[in-house]
Amino acid sequence: xxxxxxxxxxxxxxxxxxxxxxxxxxxxxxxxxxxxxxxxxxxxxxxxxxxxxxxxxxxxxxxxxxxxxxxxxxxxxxxxxxxxxxxxxxxxxxxxxxxxxxxxxxxxxxxxxxxxxxxxxxxxxxxxxxxxxxxxxxxxxxxxxxxxxxxxxxxxxxxxxxxxxxxxxxxxxxxxxxxxxxxxxxxxxxxxxxxxxxxxxxxxxxxxxxxxxxxxxxxxxxxxxxxxxxxxxxxxxxxxxxxxxxxxxxxxxxxxxxxxxxxxxxxxxxxxxxxxxxxxxxxxxxxxxxxxxxxxxxxxxxxxxxxxxxxxxxxxxxxxxxxxxxxxxxxxxxxxxxxxxxxxxxxxxxxxxxxxxxxxxxxxxxxxxxxxxxxxxxxxxxxxxxxxxxxxxxxxxxxxxxxxxxxxxxxxxxxxxxxx
Numbered sequence: 001x002x003x004x005x006x007x008x009x010x011x012x013x014x015x016x017x018x019x020x021x022x023x024x025x026x027x028x029x030x031x032x033x034x035x036x037x038x039x040x041x042x043x044x045x046x047x048x049x050x051x052x053x054x055x056x057x058x059x060x061x062x063x064x065x066x067x068x069x070x071x072x073x074x075x076x077x078x079x080x081x082x083x084x085x086x087x088x089x090x091x092x093x094x095x096x097x098x099x100x101x102x103x104x105x106x107x108x109x110x111x112x113x114x115x116x117x118x119x120x121x122x123x124x125x126x127x128x129x130x131x132x133x134x135x136x137x138x139x140x141x142x143x144x145x146x147x148x149x150x151x152x153x154x155x156x157x158x159x160x161x162x163x164x165x166x167x168x169x170x171x172x173x174x175x176x177x178x179x180x181x182x183x184x185x186x187x188x189x190x191x192x193x194x195x196x197x198x199x200x201x202x203x204x205x206x207x208x209x210x211x212x213x214x215x216x217x218x219x220x221x222x223x224x225x226x227x228x229x230x231x232x233x234x235x236x237x238x239x240x241x242x243x244x245x246x247x248x249x250x251x252x253x254x255x256x257x258x259x260x261x262x263x264x265x266x267x268x269x270x271x272x273x274x275x276x277x278x279x280x281x282x283x284x285x286x287x288x289x290x291x292x293x294x295x296x297x298x299x300x301x302x303x304x305x306x307x308x309x310x311x312x313x314x315x316x317x318x319x320x321x322x323x324x325x326x327x328x329x330x331x332x333x334x335x336x337x338x339x340x341x342x343x344x345x346x347x348x349x350x351x352x353x354x355x356x357x358x359x360x361x362x363x364x365x366x367x368x369x370x371x372x373x374x375x376x377x378x379x380x381x382x383x384x385x386x387x388x389x390x391x392x393x394x395x396x397x398x399x400x401x402x403x404x405x406x407x408x409x410x411x412x413x414x415x416x417x418x419x420x
Contacts, residue, residue: 036069039167056183064186064193070164074200077168084170098309099356101333107341110144114345124234132241133251137342139240145337146208158182158198178202181211205229206236217243247327255339256318258289258352267409268397270305271390272323278303281317289353308332310393310410314354359410366416373419
């Protein structure tokens, strides 16, 4: 499930006042018809010329959108005449309370399934690792997290999802690019339009690739000349590894290590732009929780402090490969889940040494207000989006230190009140 930031699509059509009632009571037959008419007009006048310019035939275009109308049950939509607003809640688990993401039954489902498939697909995984340098455990952990090793239901029609979001979502630019890529896939005969199943966010198949990622990174792992990420396990595994290789996976380096961070080291040192050699972190007092020394080759490499719950949870020194995992899904806890599950697939089920505190009770809109408060004070929070990423966490820590408070580097109710 790949996030990103992405021509405005309302340029040809004005708002219809009748659509305002959709938010409260759902569409009446007349308002739904009006919206569908606007959608159809947008397809013909706006999307079709771009699709044609991309080499898509009218036959393919019409087949892709046959019977399709906007799906108003999808999240993050902005109806004509409305203004986008920060959602009160967050739909994606990756951006909720960090500890909730690591429920033991969820982690064990991935690690047990990963070990089973490590044996079943051992030869395929060995060949993939030779070709890409990406360890089998990492590939298996992503497969398990994204689609339950292909067992999760992927129920949505990709053109319904992508078409709706390109027309109505908050990130129209992104979804316009994605729906055009899906049309190119259909034109090239990769998969019939009605067989192109996706998540509610438009991610495709077992590795949950967006269409643009499919076109760039999908790989043929079983030698049949096509990359079928819906039905072929070998193609799915090869595609995941190819994605990570193309995004800079460093062969021979780990993803990261759980550590203890002494109280004298500020949690505001977190982030990929504040890295230093792992040997320097060690000299400052950072230690692996296992008590073992860092591998010698890792000591010479750069590492980055990563504290997804601030002082309320486990701490890590991560490597550049952690940020390659974040390229797959722009979430600290997603990348951490994958690295942690990969370790448990390879070395046995052992949880984190550190525990997760009870944090994350704020609504997303509350966090966005806190972020705006920090921005007014000159802090770079990475955007007031309501998501507590590393720039927000360390900005909180810097503000706390400046105001004589013990830095926690994580939003809470008192901070939200103080910074509004």
